[in-house]
Amino acid sequence: MSKFKALAAVVPAAALVGWIGYTFWEAYQPQPERMQGQIEAQQYNVSSKVPGRIEQVLVRKGDKVERGDLIFTLLSPELDAKLEQAKAGQEAAGAMAAQAEKGARSQEIAAARDQWQKAKAASALMGKTYQRVDNLYKDGVVAEQKRDEAYTQWQAARYTERAAYQMFEMAKEGARDETKRAAIEKARMAAGAVAEVEAYAADTQIESWHDGEVTQILLHEGELAPQGFPVVSVVDMNDAWAVFHVREDKLKKYNQGAEFKVRIPALGELKYSFKVSHVAVMGDFATWRTTDPAQGFDMRTFEVEARPTQPIDGLRVGMSVIVE
Known part of the structure; x- marks a missing residue:
């Protein structure tokens, strides 16, 4: 009986000592x-490269969007007006290029030919007049001054004839190659201006470039959106x-x-x-x-x-x- 009493006293003491030892061991372990x-x-910010008034926002917070989905639209009458101006400039440049390529009209060529024929006839007349005056001068009827004046008028008429003939040839030939090329390049430049404005106008329909979830809407319908300002995140x-x-x-x-x-x-x-x-x-x-x-x-x-x-x-x- 005494052995059981001794064992009953030793076991709790051993348990207490073991618990105290374990506690100290655990306390010194690295935490x-x-x-x-x-x-x-x-995160991506959806914005426009042109300023304008927001016409419509087509998404809400929490919406799932995919690349190509329409996010918001802008209203920009100024862009519409610039597009009309660019198109008018393109039409004018195209007309100038067509005119340079086609050359002078038939009526202009005919008028230049008539001017040449007129100058030719005048030159022939002045040549005959000079011959008559020269014969009279040789006969001693007229002074040398009169003969010189007739000769000068004849030479002037010849130069006028040559100038009229060159104008007639130029009318038949049309514009120079450099002028035609310059007109074509101006037409291309005007077409580029139209394409630029059309690109800006297309950017009033802003689409998402990425898949994701809408987290913020910073501007709403009717508000002005500055260039590059994020409207939707x-x-x-x-x-x-x-x-x-x-x-x-x-x-x-x-x-x-x-x-x-x-x-x-x-x-x-x-x-x-x-x-x-x-x-x-x-x-x-x-x-x-x-x-x-x-x-x-x-x-x-x-x-x-x-x-x-x-x-x-x-x-x-x-x-x-x-x-x-």
Whole structure:
């Protein structure tokens, strides 16, 4: 009986000593470290390269959009007016090019020919007149001055005839090759101006360039949208990643390509696999965490990006990511 009493006294004492020993052992074990990051995703701003008044916004927050979906439209009467001006300039340049290519009209050629014939007839008349005056001068009837005047008038009529003939030939030949080429290039320039304005006008119908979810609508119908100002923001959660700030003494565990498990509290207790996709090449001071004085130097942190190895349902921007 005494043996049982002694055993009953020893067992609790041994249990107490064991519990105290285990407690001391556990207290001196290194505590697991916890690192917190957050989810980020690629964000796109949908804007227009031309200013205008927003005519209609066709999406709402939370809508899923795909590349090519119409997001919003702009109303810009100024662009319509510029397009009309550009088209009128194109028509005028085209007409000038056609005129240069076709050359003078038949009536203009006929008129130039008639001017040449007129000058030719006058030159012939002045030549005969000079011959008569020259004969009279030789007979001593007229003075030498009269003969010189007749000769000068004859020469002038000959020059006039030649000039009229050159004008007639030029009318038949049409515009110079350089003039034709210049007119064609002006027509091309006018066509380019029309294409430019048409491109701006087409940009009043703004489509999404990416798949994603609408997160913000910054301007609404009737408001003025400046050039390049974001009207709708789209986030692509299929292009999401986690961002951590890792102390340099722990950085060797997070080389590019390394995989590790994380917990996302917003999604429950499940753990997800992430893979390091980028490590910043430049570090920063860890101002948010006390540096261990025993290290003897200031710790820096490096930004590390890691992407999920598999798509995660329910993932949202800003969710906390815990690594233990």
